[in-house]
Amino acid sequence: MTLALIAGQGALPQLLACARPDAICYHLDGFAPDDVSSQPFRIERLGSFIAALQANGVTEVCFAGRIARPLLDPSAIDAATLPLVPRMMQALQAGDDSALRVVLEIFEEAGLHVIAAQDVLPSLLVVPVQGTPSDRDRKDIARAMQVHAALDPLDVGQGCVVAGGQVLSIEAMPGTDWMLASLRHFDGPVGGVLFKAAKARQDRRVDMATIGPDTVTGAAAAGLSGIAVVQDDILVLDAQEMTHRLTRTGLFLTTWTQ
Incomplete structure (x- = not known):
């Protein structure tokens, strides 16, 4: 199975990238990880980003590392992301747990299986x-x-x-x-x-x-x-x-x- 690592900041993304050198690494624009080579994506193009993951054969996604809540630029939203905007706005305005649940739902509805960092590297526990x-x-x-x-x-x-x-x-x-x-x-x-x-x-x-x-x-x-x-x-x-x-x-x- 092809794994996409959505990397934030801190030490965790590097540990996971070393544990799974076959993973494809990405980061939210403006929150590049430390010591991990990754490709940026914008929240305003989330729909297109998910479609690209599917096209690249990605079946599993792991989120790791810290990010702050991004600002949403309405003028940068593309057509593939437009249907997701109401839920994205809901996520950005909600508490941490509620926001993350919305994000996970969006990825899983696209057929991407979200796995935990401890699934990638059990020794973390x-x-x-x-x-x-x-x-x-x-x-x-x-x-x-x-x-x-x-x-x-x-x-x-x-x-x-x-x-x-x-x-x-x-x-x-x-x-x-x-x-x-x-x-x-x-x-x-x-x-x-x-x-x-x-x-x-x-x-x-x-x-x-x-x-x-x-x-x-x-x-x-x-x-x-x-x-x-x-x-x-x-x-x-x-x-x-x-x-x-x-x-x-x-x-x-x-x-x-x-």
């Missing part, structure tokens, strides 16, 4: 567990899970930080790295836990939360004690380097069950 959370850490993780569940209907983010039972920060559009960096300017409780998991209604084929070496560095710089994730809800980027940084910083990394 292997969490390099290290260290042991204290009793206080466990209470903070339980509290963070409650916060995460309460935010799910609002379609906000995939992570939060709790210390001593207090919610210090909630992940929103700027992402995990920004959230952790912001904590360096806050004189809060000592220690704390970064918790990350998928949202309950999230389609795990796209927009999976990720952790990597920079997550460890950011958590340590913020003065946290460790990181907790839900197994199979998180993609791990460069597990070996994560292990090295966990060892150097003394942070724990644990998996949790919802």
